[in-house]
Amino acid sequence: MTSKDQIIEVLRQVMDPEIPGLSIVDLGMVGDVSVEGDTVHIDLIPTFLGCPALDFIGRNVEKAMAGRPVAIRWVHDQPWSSSMISARGRQALSEWGIAPPSEQSEVTCPFCGSHHTSHTSPFGPALCRAVYYCHDCAQPFEKIKTV
Numbered sequence: 001m002t003s004k005d006q007i008i009e010v011l012r013q014v015m016d017p018e019i020p021g022l023s024i025v026d027l028g029m030v031g032d033v034s035v036e037g038d039t040v041h042i043d044l045i046p047t048f049l050g051c052p053a054l055d056f057i058g059r060n061v062e063k064a065m066a067g068r069p070v071a072i073r074w075v076h077d078q079p080w081s082s083s084m085i086s087a088r089g090r091q092a093l094s095e096w097g098i099a100p101p102s103e104q105s106e107v108t109c110p111f112c113g114s115h116h117t118s119h120t121s122p123f124g125p126a127l128c129r130a131v132y133y134c135h136d137c138a139q140p141f142e143k144i145k146t147v
Protein backbone atom coordinates (compact mmCIF):
# COMPACT_ATOMS: atom_id res chain seq x y z
CA MET A 1 0.00 0.00 0.00
CA THR A 2 2.18 2.78 -1.23
CA SER A 3 0.39 4.63 -3.98
CA LYS A 4 -2.35 7.12 -3.54
CA ASP A 5 -4.70 4.93 -5.59
CA GLN A 6 -4.05 1.94 -3.33
CA ILE A 7 -4.79 4.03 -0.26
CA ILE A 8 -8.02 5.32 -1.80
CA GLU A 9 -9.01 1.70 -2.51
CA VAL A 10 -8.49 0.87 1.18
CA LEU A 11 -10.50 3.93 2.20
CA ARG A 12 -13.38 2.64 0.06
CA GLN A 13 -13.84 0.02 2.81
CA VAL A 14 -14.49 2.74 5.39
CA MET A 15 -18.23 3.28 5.41
CA ASP A 16 -20.37 6.05 6.71
CA PRO A 17 -21.47 4.67 10.09
CA GLU A 18 -25.13 5.32 9.37
CA ILE A 19 -25.38 4.28 5.74
CA PRO A 20 -23.94 0.85 4.92
CA GLY A 21 -22.54 0.80 1.41
CA LEU A 22 -21.67 4.48 1.35
CA SER A 23 -17.93 4.84 1.69
CA ILE A 24 -16.23 7.98 2.87
CA VAL A 25 -14.59 8.15 -0.57
CA ASP A 26 -17.97 8.24 -2.30
CA LEU A 27 -19.24 10.66 0.29
CA GLY A 28 -16.55 13.07 -0.88
CA MET A 29 -14.80 13.24 2.48
CA VAL A 30 -11.35 12.23 1.31
CA GLY A 31 -9.10 15.11 0.30
CA ASP A 32 -5.36 14.89 -0.27
CA VAL A 33 -3.61 11.61 0.39
CA SER A 34 0.16 11.32 0.55
CA VAL A 35 2.82 9.00 1.90
CA GLU A 36 5.92 10.22 3.71
CA GLY A 37 8.21 7.47 4.88
CA ASP A 38 5.97 4.97 6.64
CA THR A 39 3.26 7.43 7.45
CA VAL A 40 0.11 7.84 5.41
CA HIS A 41 -1.21 11.39 5.51
CA ILE A 42 -4.92 11.66 4.85
CA ASP A 43 -6.90 14.84 4.65
CA LEU A 44 -10.53 14.34 5.57
CA ILE A 45 -13.20 16.90 4.89
CA PRO A 46 -15.82 16.92 7.64
CA THR A 47 -19.37 16.65 6.36
CA PHE A 48 -22.17 18.59 8.00
CA LEU A 49 -21.32 20.30 11.22
CA GLY A 50 -23.08 18.44 13.96
CA CYS A 51 -22.88 15.03 12.39
CA PRO A 52 -21.43 13.30 15.42
CA ALA A 53 -19.61 10.54 13.61
CA LEU A 54 -16.31 12.21 12.76
CA ASP A 55 -14.28 10.63 15.59
CA PHE A 56 -15.73 7.27 14.73
CA ILE A 57 -14.80 7.68 11.07
CA GLY A 58 -11.27 8.76 12.02
CA ARG A 59 -10.82 5.61 14.11
CA ASN A 60 -12.12 3.44 11.28
CA VAL A 61 -9.67 5.04 8.86
CA GLU A 62 -6.85 4.16 11.26
CA LYS A 63 -8.14 0.59 11.51
CA ALA A 64 -8.41 0.26 7.73
CA MET A 65 -4.75 1.18 7.42
CA ALA A 66 -3.95 -1.99 9.39
CA GLY A 67 -1.34 -0.72 11.79
CA ARG A 68 0.36 1.63 9.41
CA PRO A 69 1.06 5.05 10.95
CA VAL A 70 -1.70 7.39 9.87
CA ALA A 71 -1.83 11.14 10.22
CA ILE A 72 -5.36 12.37 9.75
CA ARG A 73 -5.93 16.04 9.21
CA TRP A 74 -9.45 17.39 9.33
CA VAL A 75 -9.64 20.08 6.69
CA HIS A 76 -11.89 22.93 7.64
CA ASP A 77 -10.89 25.50 5.05
CA GLN A 78 -12.29 23.45 2.19
CA PRO A 79 -16.00 23.20 2.96
CA TRP A 80 -17.68 19.95 2.11
CA SER A 81 -20.59 20.26 -0.23
CA SER A 82 -23.27 17.75 -1.07
CA SER A 83 -22.20 17.99 -4.72
CA MET A 84 -19.03 16.08 -3.71
CA ILE A 85 -21.02 12.85 -3.30
CA SER A 86 -20.06 10.58 -6.21
CA ALA A 87 -22.50 8.84 -8.55
CA ARG A 88 -21.75 5.60 -6.69
CA GLY A 89 -22.46 7.39 -3.42
CA ARG A 90 -25.81 8.67 -4.68
CA GLN A 91 -26.71 5.15 -5.75
CA ALA A 92 -25.82 3.83 -2.27
CA LEU A 93 -28.03 6.48 -0.67
CA SER A 94 -31.01 5.62 -2.88
CA GLU A 95 -30.58 1.90 -2.18
CA TRP A 96 -30.65 2.67 1.53
CA GLY A 97 -33.89 4.61 1.05
CA ILE A 98 -32.42 8.09 1.38
CA ALA A 99 -32.90 10.67 -1.34
CA PRO A 100 -29.55 12.09 -2.42
CA PRO A 101 -29.09 15.84 -2.32
CA SER A 102 -30.16 17.66 -5.42
CA GLU A 103 -30.33 21.17 -6.70
CA GLN A 104 -33.94 20.76 -7.75
CA SER A 105 -36.73 21.85 -5.48
CA GLU A 106 -38.59 18.72 -6.50
CA VAL A 107 -37.66 15.79 -4.30
CA THR A 108 -37.82 12.29 -5.74
CA CYS A 109 -39.01 9.41 -3.58
CA PRO A 110 -36.16 6.86 -3.33
CA PHE A 111 -38.65 3.98 -3.12
CA CYS A 112 -40.96 4.56 -6.08
CA GLY A 113 -39.45 7.50 -7.96
CA SER A 114 -42.51 9.69 -7.48
CA HIS A 115 -42.17 13.46 -7.34
CA HIS A 116 -45.39 13.70 -5.36
CA THR A 117 -43.59 14.30 -2.09
CA SER A 118 -43.72 16.84 0.67
CA HIS A 119 -41.43 18.05 3.36
CA THR A 120 -42.54 17.03 6.84
CA SER A 121 -39.69 17.98 9.14
CA PRO A 122 -36.54 19.99 8.58
CA PHE A 123 -34.69 17.74 11.02
CA GLY A 124 -34.38 14.03 10.57
CA PRO A 125 -32.66 11.66 13.01
CA ALA A 126 -29.42 13.42 12.12
CA LEU A 127 -29.11 17.14 11.58
CA CYS A 128 -27.87 16.59 8.06
CA ARG A 129 -31.09 14.96 6.93
CA ALA A 130 -34.59 16.19 6.40
CA VAL A 131 -37.71 14.07 6.46
CA TYR A 132 -40.08 13.87 3.50
CA TYR A 133 -43.24 11.96 2.83
CA CYS A 134 -44.22 10.28 -0.42
CA HIS A 135 -47.92 10.57 -1.26
CA ASP A 136 -47.79 7.80 -3.86
CA CYS A 137 -46.27 4.96 -1.84
CA ALA A 138 -47.14 6.47 1.56
CA GLN A 139 -43.61 6.12 2.86
CA PRO A 140 -41.70 8.65 4.85
CA PHE A 141 -38.10 8.97 3.72
CA GLU A 142 -35.05 11.05 4.42
CA LYS A 143 -33.12 13.28 2.14
CA ILE A 144 -29.60 14.51 2.59
CA LYS A 145 -29.74 18.28 2.83
CA THR A 146 -28.16 20.12 -0.03
CA VAL A 147 -25.32 22.28 1.23
Ligand SMILES: [Zn+2]
Nearest residue numbers: 109112134137
Ligand atom coordinates in the same frame (compact mmCIF):
# COMPACT_ATOMS: atom_id res chain seq x y z
ZN1 LIG B 1 -42.79 6.82 -3.13
